[in-house]
Amino acid sequence: MxxxxxxxxxxxxxxxxxxxxxxxxxxxxxxxxxxxxxxxxxxxxxxxxxxxxxxxxxxxxxxxxxxxxxxxxxxxxxxxxxxxxxxxxxxxxxxxxxxxxxxxHSAESHPWFEESRQNKTNDKADWYVWADPKPDGSPPNNWLSIFGGSAWQWDSRRLQYYLHNFLTSQPDINFHxxxxxxxxxxxxxxxxxxxxxxxxxxxxxxxxxSEGLEDNPPVPEGEPKTMGAPHDNPYTYQRHVYDxxxxxxxxxxxxxxxxxxxxxxxxxxxxxxxxxxxxxxxxxxxxxxxxxxxxxxxxxxxxxxxxxxxxxxxxxxxxxxxxxxxxxxxxxxxxxxxxxxxxxxxxxxxxxxxxxxxxxxxxxxxxxxxxxxxxxxxxxxxxxxxxxxxxxxxxxxxxxxxxxxxxxxxxxxxxxxxxxxxxxxxxxxxxxxxxxxxxxxxxxxxxxxxxxxxxxQSQPELLNGELAQVEVNNQDLIAYVREYEGKKILVVINMTKDVQTAALPMAVTTVLEGHGFVASLTEQTLSLPAYQAFYARID
Structure with missing residues (x-):
């Protein structure tokens, strides 16, 4: 190893x-x-x-x-x-x-949860997130499950709701x-x-x-919805401040x-x-x-x-x-x-x-x-x-x-x-x-x-270096410099299906090869064919 x-x-x-x-x-x-x-x-x-x-x-x-x-x-x-x-x-x-x-969260069949749900006094009673219903019997707040519906599931043994951010069979463990x-x-x-x-x-x-179980606020109109969930999912309609x-x-x-x-x-x-x-x-x-x-x-x-x-x-x-x-x-x-x-x-x-x-x-x-x-x-x-x-x-x-x-x-x-x-x-x-x-x-x-x-894997700058974006006067290209221990590699990426050209803002000392991509560099002008990457050492 x-x-x-x-x-x-x-x-x-x-x-x-x-x-x-x-x-x-x-x-x-x-x-x-x-x-x-x-x-x-x-x-x-x-x-x-x-x-x-x-x-x-x-x-x-x-x-x-x-x-x-x-x-x-x-x-x-x-x-x-x-x-x-x-x-x-x-x-x-x-x-x-x-x-x-x-x-x-665990499975509901986990021994921890099987014990926790029995009553409010057992040794693992507070190992999961339990909450009393509102006076009308509804869930404690408006939190939603990513998998749809309320994030709260009623349990008839404890006469309480338990929290599940995902499936009802995945009760949330109480890290408090x-x-x-x-x-x-x-x-x-x-x-x-x-x-x-x-x-x-x-x-x-x-x-x-949040132990206060406050309602999450709605996403303000015009602001982006939650990352990481499909936007046809109602979960994305809330700002997830408290859950x-x-x-x-x-x-x-x-x-x-x-x-x-x-x-x-x-x-x-x-x-x-x-x-x-x-x-x-x-x-x-x-x-x-x-x-x-x-x-x-x-x-x-x-x-x-x-x-x-x-x-x-x-x-x-x-x-x-x-x-x-x-x-x-x-x-x-x-x-x-x-x-x-x-x-x-x-x-x-x-x-x-x-x-x-x-x-x-x-x-x-x-x-x-x-x-x-x-x-x-x-x-x-x-x-x-x-x-x-x-x-x-x-x-x-x-x-x-x-x-x-x-x-x-x-x-x-x-x-x-x-x-x-x-x-x-x-x-x-x-x-x-x-x-x-x-x-x-x-x-x-x-x-x-x-x-x-x-x-x-043989390029220390790409493994460990800092990154600074570079302007190459072509908005279809992505360009940046990776620098590590005083050495720099310029990277230019063309993800389009067209040839792209750009005037490089710095002098290239060595065009790197061995990676499998092709490019043409004439003086300070780079010509990068479709779907190609360019790597070069610079001062």
């Missing part, structure tokens, strides 16, 4: 959705043993780590994001022994292992309760001692609520960082869905005493014009300060970037230049499984939809199943993922883009991605 304790800073993390990565036991669902067999492939990409979406014991009403045992592997995925073997193999391949931690708070830290210690190298923290700004992103969360994150510091080289990346995500990122990652890094939905949304991206970078520079972002274009919750951003663009060149963008920004990077193949969003018919988020909002919002379909390893009927019909259907369009097909083609996107990543 590498001895670089700051490997995460500028590192590339490959996200694995275990249900859909590799089914080794032939039940139609991916498993940990299957992941282990494909780690050589992941390592061949040149990435630093893997992140596994939840594999803990769960009733799977939200596919693992409803945990019923924080210290065991769900039998659907295998055993704790399988998990240990996976960690050992990953470490042999110099891959770090990060796992999802869903701390803000010191015992519950400590129990979650202890659960994380368990996995660190087992050998994991870090955590992706689901909904990291949802841990605390999430509470100041008390900072103290917990500091305690969490103290725990992580006991395990040198471990790291955290937090998911932020917030009305003001960059402010939260600055708050949660600055100072070196809370999260190591965090990601927002700024590049996981639909807007992607050069102007939009420049604005995101400008806002990041202005607001985040010494905080550290983790960039992603795709994950298990959003439409795949090859469709969301790349529809109508070149199917090979566009995904590659989009990856060039995020791997040259200041920050770390997450790549979602299949993104290196250019997989488009799968078309999942309504009768095969599994996502509880998508079913009630269909057809305007079709849920998240389209980005969760099985990985395609070859062009066989089930894409080499399974020997039987998998839990979600394989999109037939994906078969021609399989790993086997692309590995056989030197000009494939997969092989170009490998070349780009391995080149990028």
């Amino acid at each position: 590498t001895t670089n304790l700051n490997w995460w800073k500028g590192g590339i993390i490959y996200q694995i959705y275990p249900r859909s990565f590799m089914d080794l036991n032939g039940d139609g669902v991916g498993d940990i043993a299957g992941i282990t067999t494909k780690l050589d492939y992941v390592a061949s990409l040149g990435v630093d780590a893997i992140w596994l979406s939840p594999v803990f014991t769960s009733p799977m009403k939200d596919f693992g994001y409803d945990v019923s045992d924080y210290r065991d592997i769900d039998p659907l995925f295998g055993s704790l022994g399988d998990f240990k073997k996976m960690i050992a193999r990953a470490h042999e391949l110099n891959l770090k292992v990060m796992v999802d931690q869903v701390l803000s 309760c010191e015992a519950a708070r400590q129990a979650q830290l202890d659960n994380m210690r368990f996995w660190l001692e087992l050998g994991v190298d870090g955590f992706r923290l689901d909904t990291v700004n949802f841990y605390y609520h 999430i992103s509470r100041p008390e969360n900072l103290g917990f994150l500091q305690d969490l960082r103290s725990l992580m510091d006991e395990f040198p080289g471990s790291t955290t990346v937090g998911e932020l869905g917030d009305d003001y995500p960059l402010e939260r990122m600055a708050e949660y990652t600055s100072g070196g005493d809370k999260l190591h890094m965090a990601y927002t939905f700024d590049l996981l949304n639909t807007p992607h014009s050069p102007t939009y991206i420049r604005d995101v970078l400008a806002n990041m520079q202005e607001i985040v300060g010494d905080g550290w972002p983790c960039w992603a274009l795709s994950n298990h919750d959003v439409v795949r970037s090859a469709t969301r951003w790349g529809e109508g663009e070149d199917a090979i060149a566009y995904p590659l230049v989009a990856l060039a963008l995020i791997t040259s920004l200041r920050g770390s990077v997450c790549i979602y499984q299949g993104e290196e193949l250019g997989l488009p969003e799968a078309d999942v018919p309504f009768e095969r939809i599994q996502d509880p988020y998508g079913i009630p909002l269909w057809p305007v919002f079709k849920g998240r199943d389209g980005c969760r379909t099985p990985m395609v390893w070859n062009k066989e009927e089930q894409g080499g993922f399974s020997t039987i019909e998998p839990w979600l259907p394989v999109d037939k369009r994906h078969l021609a883009l399989s790993v086997a097909e692309q590995e056989a083609n030197p000009a494939s996107l997969l092989n170009k991605v490998r070349q780009l990543i391995k080149w990028r």
Whole structure:
């Protein structure tokens, strides 16, 4: 294993959705043993780590994001022994292992909640967020669930409501309760001692609520709605002032960082869905005493014009300060970037230049499984939809199943993922883009991605440097300088389908090669073909 304790800073993390990565036991669902067999492939990409979406014991009403045992592997995925073997193999391949931690809520079948709901006097009575009804029997306030309807569910045993920011089967843990708070830290210690190298923290700004249970105000007319949720969802109509992103969360994150510091080289990346995500990122990652890094939905949304991206970078520079972002274009919750951003663009060149963008920004990077193949969003018919988020909002919002379909390893009927019909259907369009097909083609996107990543990993300025945007008198180009220890790399990105030219405002000393992109530089004038990136050293 590498001895670089700051490997995460500028590192590339490959996200694995275990249900859909590799089914080794032939039940139609991916498993940990299957992941282990494909780690050589992941390592061949040149990435630093893997992140596994939840594999803990769960009733799977939200596919693992409803945990019923924080210290065991769900039998659907295998055993704790399988998990240990996976960690050992990953470490042999110099891959770090990060796992999802869903701390803000549990499954209703978790023993903690089963005890808590019995009465108001048991040992875990205050481990969850309980509240009395209003005099007319209605919920305590106007808080909404992201998955639709009130965030409050009536419980006939306690004659109280409990809070659930997501499904009714996902009750919120009360972080104002010191015992519950400590129990979650202890659960994380368990996995660190087992050998994991870090955590992706689901909904990291949802841990605390206001104990006053005040109503959230509406979004003022003309102001943007909530980030991180479809805008046809009523959840976006409120400013989430009292139900999430509470100041008390900072103290917990500091305690969490103290725990992580006991395990040198471990790291955290937090998911932020917030009305003001960059402010939260600055708050949660600055100072070196809370999260190591965090990601927002700024590049996981639909807007992607050069102007939009420049604005995101400008806002990041202005607001985040010494905080550290983790960039992603795709994950298990959003439409795949090859469709969301790349529809109508070149199917090979566009995904590659989009990856060039995020791997040259200041920050770390997450790549979602299949993104290196250019997989488009799968078309999942309504009768095969599994996502509880998508079913009630269909057809305007079709849920998240389209980005969760099985990985395609070859062009066989089930894409080499399974020997039987998998839990979600394989999109037939994906078969021609399989790993086997692309590995056989030197000009494939997969092989170009490998070349780009391995080149990028050898550039200290791109891994660690500061970023300053540059004006190149062409609004269709994105340009910035990365500087580290006095050395500078100029990066210019053309994400359009047209040739773009620009007069560079500084002298180039060396045009960098080896990344796979092409450009023409005559004196101070850059000519950048469609979907290309330019890298050069400058004084």
